[in-house]
Amino acid sequence: MKDDNNVFNKVEGLHLQLKKRGADDPLLEVVERALQRPRIFKDRLVMRSDYIPDSLPHRAEHIRRLGEMLSPSLKLSRASNIFIYGKTGTGKTAVVKYVFNRFKEIAELQGLPLLFSYINCRISGTEYRVLAELCDAIGVKVPFTGLSKAEVFNRFRSALKEKSIILISCLDEIDVLVKNYGDNLLYELTRVNENFEGGGLNIVGVSNDLHFKELLDPRVLSSLSEEELVFHPYTALELVDILLERAAKAFYSGTVPEEVIRLCAAIAAQEHGDARRAIDLLRVAAEICERSGGSVVEEKHVRLAQNMIEKGRVFEALSTLPLHSKIVLTSLYLLVKNDILNSFSGTVYEVYREVCSLLGVEALSSRRVSTLISELDMLGVLSSEIVNMGRYGRTRRITLLTPVDEVEQVIKSDDLLKTLLDHKVNFLKLENFKKYNEKT
């Protein structure tokens, strides 16, 4: 655990050095300000999202039950597969990791052939990579691409058998995998244990989609969810406890008043009781306070933090979009700038083509753009609604949901698109599109 005090001492040392050099040193002022800055954070790591606390308030019951379900593995017999539901930030991942860590310690102490792996299916992304990570967990090296899935699967199974390992694997956000690739992999995985003595695979599936079950084949469902565990969102009061505990470790006493914590908890509770959000909010509020030279976090810092986090999320999501999605977004932006708030897909596509030719980029087919628009819809950047206009066909009415100035920031952060706004935007004859769009 890194101590802020060390850093502080170093800065102090630097300060003394600089002073010796004379007053005209350009760093002197910066360092002095850094020294004067009141310190709020005692330990920043505690407020990070990947931090696993020693105790999880209001989750003792879940920990106990998960531990019970997995306990047969400590006697080297197979435990049930487990299914965990609950929305984001309800402590699912933390509980699983917590229990895994504790079991791992015991297994190592007793020298049991018991291994644990945690895989996030959304981050791993494909069936192949999930399989590769399972292999990795039991010490089988596989290339990140090149082999057929069946081959990787066979290697996994035979290694499991050969080494008589029991692998308990958590597949987090498992719904993402099934939505994209179906439940084939899960089916195969649940069958791994058939005709096996010693060794085996145990799956702890985690999903934040409550309707996920419906996507599964009944056979898969029955073997996957032999046991179930449901996580409910935290209430505001529970969030307060969580934040208080974290705050006590992360901040110097007296820097974060309880009412600020209550506010953070209340805001997060409104948004589905997401603990991660609550912690982020408090952390950012403290950072803002610290940077502005305050010594006690106040309500206004929380409000600012709330704003910043929201904007940051949007910017992050939009600026990492592939080029053509950004061009579609830009087209929509231009339309909105010209007071066309609801455009039809035909109009958007026309503008899109125009923008592409101005940028010297080859335009994609309208079919492709159509799915790009759907993707933006799913991201919540825009909303599209199918409308029937009889004689005048069937289209989507597309509305930009993101505030224009935020979209503008994203466009300006892209080197290519920036040139469009800077120089070429006048060449667009948007009047034509306006008429085109109003041809209802």
Next chain:
DNA sequence: CGTCCACAGGAATGACGGGCGG
């Protein structure tokens, strides 16, 4: 009452870069 618009969105297919084993 049937037509027919302007697309939606599914299916099939292909190009491509990456990476294996042999």
Next chain:
DNA sequence: CCGCCCGTCATTCCTGTGGACG
């Protein structure tokens, strides 16, 4: 080196469709 298998992005072709217009 080849042949094969991935996943991703894109195109082409296709069938489907609610309701204003004639």
